[in-house]
Amino acid sequence: MALAKRIIPCLDVDAGRVVKGVRFVDIRDAGDPVEIARRYDREGADELTFLDITASSGNRETMVHVVEQVAGEVFIPLTVGGGIRKLEDIRRMLNAGADKVGINTAAVFDPEFVKQAANRFGSQCIVVAIDAKQISAENQQPAWEIFTHGGRKATGIDAIQWAVKMVEFGAGEILLTSMDRDGTKSGFDLQLTRAISDAVNVPVIASGGVGNLQHLADGVKIGKADAVLAASIFHFGEYSILEAKQFMAEQNIEMRLE
Amino acid sequence: MSSVAVIDYGMGNLHSIAKALQHIPANPDVTVSDDPKRIMQADRIVLPGVGAIGDCMAALKTTRLDEVVREAAQHKPLLGICIGLQIMLDESEESGTTQCLGIFPGRVSKFPENNVDDNGDKLKIPHMGWNTVTQQHHPLWDNIPDNSRFYFVHSYHARPEQSEHCVGTSCYPYEFSCALAKDNIFAVQFHPEKSQRYGLQLLENFIHWDGQS
Numbered sequence: 167m168a169l170a171k172r173i174i175p176c177l178d179v180d181a182g183r184v185v186k187g188v189r190f191v192d193i194r195d196a197g198d199p200v201e202i203a204r205r206y207d208r209e210g211a212d213e214l215t216f217l218d219i220t221a222s223s224g225n226r227e228t229m230v231h232v233v234e235q236v237a238g239e240v241f242i243p244l245t246v247g248g249g250i251r252k253l254e255d256i257r258r259m260l261n262a263g264a265d266k267v268g269i270n271t272a273a274v275f276d277p278e279f280v281k282q283a284a285n286r287f288g289s290q291c292i293v294v295a296i297d298a299k300q301i302s303a304e305n306q307q308p309a310w311e312i313f314t315h316g317g318r319k320a321t322g323i324d325a326i327q328w329a330v331k332m333v334e335f336g337a338g339e340i341l342l343t344s345m346d347r348d349g350t351k352s353g354f355d356l357q358l359t360r361a362i363s364d365a366v367n368v369p370v371i372a373s374g375g376v377g378n379l380q381h382l383a384d385g386v387k388i389g390k391a392d393a394v395l396a397a398s399i400f401h402f403g404e405y406s407i408l409e410a411k412q413f414m415a416e417q418n419i420e421m422r423l424e
Numbered sequence: 425m426s427s428v429a430v431i432d433y434g435m436g437n438l439h440s441i442a443k444a445l446q447h448i449p450a451n452p453d454v455t456v457s458d459d460p461k462r463i464m465q466a467d468r469i470v471l472p473g474v475g476a477i478g479d480c481m482a483a484l485k486t487t488r489l490d491e492v493v494r495e496a497a498q499h500k501p502l503l504g505i506c507i508g509l510q511i512m513l514d515e516s517e518e519s520g521t522t523q524c525l526g527i528f529p530g531r532v533s534k535f536p537e538n539n540v541d542d543n544g545d546k547l548k549i550p551h552m553g554w555n556t557v558t559q560q561h562h563p564l565w566d567n568i569p570d571n572s573r574f575y576f577v578h579s580y581h582a583r584p585e586q587s588e589h590c591v592g593t594s595c596y597p598y599e600f601s602c603a604l605a606k607d608n609i610f611a612v613q614f615h616p617e618k619s620q621r622y623g624l625q626l627l628e629n630f631i632h633w634d635g636q637s
Contacts, residue, residue, distance in 0.1 A: 169547075169551065169553050170553055170573060212553065238443050241444050241619070242620050243577075263443060290474060290550060367548055367549055369550075369553070393553070424569070424572060
């Protein structure tokens, strides 16, 4: 018996509503974050991640209420990312019931922010989200660069060096998304996942590209990820979380099944 | 109705534990407080804690809530969670050496870097996620199957001197104590408030517990 690998469904929330269409036949309101969170919790999700994609900062308060409601009903770890730029943002989310916050763009603009956040709230609640794209050609030594603003802005920063630096600055976990794979359903970038997981001593969550259950298993077995995050394969009811866990357990991956 | 006070000494996310306590069927009266009087009025007391143990211990002393914990430890059902467990040992090697409350004889040590699992894969620090807990007999495990999984997130673990104080163990990759108990005190390294139904069951058991082992 050992520590289980984690499956983390990710929900995009815009102004308090889950978007990118969750399509469960038996859910009354597919946009209700609380109802969807409850459903994933029942299916055995090990954690939940909410990504606030609300464009206007005036609507940020809505996310706080979403977290409050979910945290009052679902008793597994909750991570909230999107728009976390100040210590005050973190404090509000933790007070609302989030256990961890994801920091992405703000870390790139001001790496010291990660240090301050970890010192103030503890590394255990600071997840640094890294969006990476491969910049090397086929026959070259593989290299990845980090991007901000949902993958639109290049930074010139090497992804592996960045991950190492963020852990030195106090990140307790790395959420790694391959921008090349995100939305493609062709599987995680396993080479990238493996490179980052080998380079840091904190847990790494693989994200971006999951299209089937074998992809999840590969993320752990080949990519050496400690957790796997996916959205659409769960939202559209293609697979339940429990099916995914059973599939992975059959491949001798330690999972929480009870 | 049973009442429970969560000690608020300025460290960590107390809302999760308060919300979980409010959710359980026993429906206790939950207070989150830094006022010694109000805390001592409750039937039972929860000592939470996250972050660095040095900061936690300093905050407990500054608020003089360490005295409340010591007093509660004499006679009230007391539940320590995460750093709330670690702080009950004599000392921790975190933040140099941190002198703690000394309720359980023993020390708190860091997981060594570069440990590997059975497959030869590197074991990350913090130990984060769902791990199994092997139980020793105690009423707080009632209705929880042995070896159920609970949610952990920590880099240090307790090493109690007296084996009879250990009532639960986990493995990473070696066996370590993750639940300690004596008399009216129970303490866990994992987060029951984040451990879904078995975590809530443990909190329910705590609310019904008379403080006898």
